[in-house]
Amino acid sequence: MQLLKQVWNERRSNGWLWAELLIVFVVLWFVVDWTYVTARTYYEPVGFDITDTYYLELSLKNNKSDSYIPKDKKNTTLGQDITELTNRLRRLPEVEAVSVSSNARPYIGSNSGMMLRIDTIVRNPLRRPMTPDFFQVFRYQSADGRGYQPLVQALKNGNVVVSENLWPDDFKGDRTLLGREVVNVDDSTEVFKIGGVSTKVRYNDFWPNYSDRYIAIAFPEKEMSGLNGEFYPSNIEVCLRVKPGTAKDFSEHLMNLSASQLSVGNLFILKVHDYENIRNDFQQGSYNQVQVRFWMMGFLLMNILLGIVGTFWFRTQHRRSELALRVAVGSSRMQLWNRLNSEGLMLLSLAALPAAIICYNIGYLDLMDGYMEWGIVRFLITFAISYFLMALMILAGIWFPARQAIRIQPAEALREE
Known part of the structure; x- marks a missing residue:
């Protein structure tokens, strides 16, 4: 209380x-x-x-290729060729699982949506046709903690799989999804039964875990066999997972097999993409943006640090004679040290109270840039970190000049004054 009165008495100099x-x-x-x-x-x-x-990445041979099969002599569809290719891939000793999908693989940037009604709630999740092995390839996890197997089995049974965040966040009713039926809003005769529920799946590393609601629909072999357009190789996603410990040159090995063993009809493997490279390429723009902003934030933090340290450095240096006088009347150097630090932290606390109101309202009014939902926990964590950093800056600004000031002899300081 005495320290607060002292700060108030010096409000003219402390106000700024x-x-x-x-x-x-x-x-x-x-x-x-x-x-x-x-x-x-x-x-x-x-x-x-x-x-x-x-x-x-798949492609088709053109009529300039020696092994090109003309359309009038070809007795299989493109979809059947893709099925045969995936079967051959599964027989490779290094391969654990192979999947076929459309607009479903991670870090693709191409999507298709679907309007669904579940009870009276209408949702618009991403529509992801896929073969059951997709969940094994990318290790999606069942919401009940049993791994990917329940999700694989759900598609094999002809049901659909949805993410556990299909319900709106503010829905207060029964949030159970497993076993419910969902209806295609655009075609009410199309009714799906939810046979599996996965954990939340994010669209990329920079979007939050509530951003990607999806429904996985089985991509049956019969439907795939009917595909025969030349544009399908670019729309069909063949992905695979190799067994742990497989050599890093697997992609080169696969390309060597492409012409001799993995070419089906006019279909061939154009390129094998390591998924780590896909991830990095897909998010390169986000990486660059974050890097630039971190440099800007670092520059701003450095200026804040220099400003706060400089202000308290000057303030402490300017009070050398006052400190010397306190030593002369009996104050110990440790008492002076504690007093200077306490004054700085007191001023910080007095400034932090109105700052808390301003900061909370900035977040509440959604004026912050970012995907994370606003909440009291987020505010308390960031506010505490800010207070801690400010306190460190203030103590750093006080430490060195105070260390010099409290060591000076009272007579010397008063003579300088």
Whole structure:
């Protein structure tokens, strides 16, 4: 209480410092909040695993190729050729699982949607046709904790799989999904039974885990056999997972087999993409944007640090004679040290109270840039980090000049004054 009275008595000199701390605190909190949200989102589980996985880019031979089969002599459809190719891939000793899908693989950037009605709720999840092995290739996880097997079995049984966040976040009714029926809004005769529920799956590493609601529909071999358009190789996604410990040159090995063993009809493997490279290429723009913003934030933090340290350095240096006088009347150097630090932290606390109101309202009004939902937990964490950083800056600004000031002899300091 005495310290608070002292700060109030010196309000003329402390007023400008309080205003500076208030403004800097809000700016620093903005930086901390963006950094926290970006890092928290990036390191959250994505809901799938791309380790040891590959995407096969398919293409068709043209009539200039020696092994080209003219249409009038070809007795299989493109879909049948894709099925045969996947069967040959499964027989390779290094391969664990192979899947065929459309607009479903991770980091694709191409989507198709579907309007669904579940009870009276209408949702618009991503539509993902796929073969059951897709869940094994990318290690989707069942919401009940039993791995990918229940999801695989659900598609084999002719049912659909949905993500556990299909319900709206504010839905207060029965949130059970397994066993329910969903209706295609555009075609009410199309009714699906939910046979599996997966954990949340994110669209990429920079979007939150509630951003990608989907419905997985079986891609049966009969339907695939009917595909015969020349544009289908680019729309069909053949992905595979190799067994752990497979050599890193598997993609080169697969390309060597492409012409002799993995060419079916006019269909062949144009390129084998390691999924780590797909991930990096797909998110390169986001990486660059985050990197630039981190440099900008770092530059801003450095200026805040220099400003706060410089202000308290000057303030402490300017009070050398006052400190010397306190030593002369009996104050110990440790008492002076504690007093200077306490004054700095008191001013910070007084500035942090109105800053908290400003910061919370900035977040509540959705003025922050980021995908993470606003909430009291996010605010308290970022506010505490901001307060801690500000306190460190203030203590750093006080430490060195105070260390010199409290060691000076009282007579010397008073003579300088």
